[in-house]
Amino acid sequence: MRTRVLTVVLAFAVLAVAGFAVPLLGVTASQRTQRLVAARTADLDRFASLAEQAAENGDTGVLTAEVTRYSELYGEAVVVVDARRAPVVQTNGMRSADPAVSRLVDAALRNQRISPGGTLRPWSRDDELLARPVGTGTRVSGAVVLRASVRAAADDIALRWALVLAGAGLFAAACVLLARAATRWVVRPLHRLDHAVGTLAAGLPAEHARAGGPPELRQLATAFNRMADAVTTALEQQRRLVADTSHQLRNPLAALRLRIDSLQSRLPASAARTYGGVTAELERMEHLLDDLLALANAEHRAGELSVIDGREARCDATAVAAAQAQLWQPVAAQAGVHLDVAPGPSVVMPCTEEELAQVADILLDNAIKYAGSGAHVRTSCFTEGPDAVFEVRDDGPGLATAELTQAGTRFWRSERHRDVRGSGLGLAIAEQLVTGRGGRVECAATEPHGLRVRIVLPQGHPA
Structure with missing residues (x-):
């Protein structure tokens, strides 16, 4: 402007x-x-x-x-x-x-x-x-x-023309200085307001836009500050509600689990099925609370990345993939799933190791849980044009075409996976972390059957 x-x-x-x-x-x-x-x-x-x-x-x-x-x-x-x-x-x-x-x-x-x-x-x-x-x-x-x-x-005539042109140049320079001062006076409050809007949109604590410039801009800055205070208060109350609810529910859940565990030795054999269902629901609630907290943290982190310069973050995606696959090997073996890492050169992804490891855990957990016994799960890292790609592929039953578009929806789970432990928030958490870095999550079916989930981040370079 x-x-x-x-x-x-x-x-x-x-x-x-x-x-x-x-x-x-x-x-x-x-x-x-x-x-x-x-x-x-x-x-x-x-x-x-x-x-x-x-x-x-x-x-x-x-x-x-x-x-x-x-x-x-x-x-x-x-x-x-x-x-x-x-x-x-x-x-x-x-x-x-x-x-x-x-x-x-x-x-x-x-x-x-x-x-x-x-x-x-x-x-x-x-x-x-x-x-x-x-x-x-x-x-x-x-x-x-x-x-x-x-x-x-x-x-x-040349001397007089030089005097006239010098005067015109001085006048033009004065106009330039006056124009710069006037535009700075008008535009600087807009820059401050734009920064404050970006901070508020990211879900971070709002910064008050300092009033300045013409009267109309001062009124706009004052109105924005009032709105920002109201929005920040509402967001903070919402975030605090989720955190407090998750924290406060842990204590009664822990006490309830202790009481239920103490009843196990006194229950007749006919109540074993009921006891197993109760403990499974308790575990499901505990995982749901953990995922809610993880989702809230991911949303907050994505907001921070949208207003700060995170381009300096770099990690070796190939090394992170190998490390996480090794951590998940016992879980995969217990589920009867063959897990391996595709060989290839090192690939640098524009994110931190902690973020990529968290996303990799979500994708590997989903693949091992839903691919089924006897399936083959493979992780791979490579570059595709200007992008760096982290991919988890399995040859399990996969998802139907209509289900692929709902895979990242919060709390959504396929009908045939209702009995599998989970909250339906894994891909939503991964998507928040990835979009904060300017990337995307892609889900697609593989031939002849299976599912492929890719994390695509821009500005990937060979190590």
């Missing part, structure tokens, strides 16, 4: 500067040109008057002296001819026989006044020719031609 505002303001400033600088440059050059022409016209009129006096009394001494003195003083050539085109005075190498001078002489003898046209510029360097007839309109007795140098006038 700041760039767009600066662009508009600077464009307006440039147009404003050009609007007064360009005409001023033209007026300056025109005035200096007129001054030069007026001065040389006065000199021509004086020489024409002296030439007319010389033609009347036949004495050209005064005319010759004046013209010679003028050429020596100003370095400009002058040619004076009589009515028969005979040279009277010629100075500084200019001759009446020169083609350009001859044309001006002819025009002057026809009683035409020749003055330079156009306006001088700083780069003008060619001399200008001026001509005046000698005598009156009915009796022309000669012609005067003057070759005027424009270098001094052009240098004067």
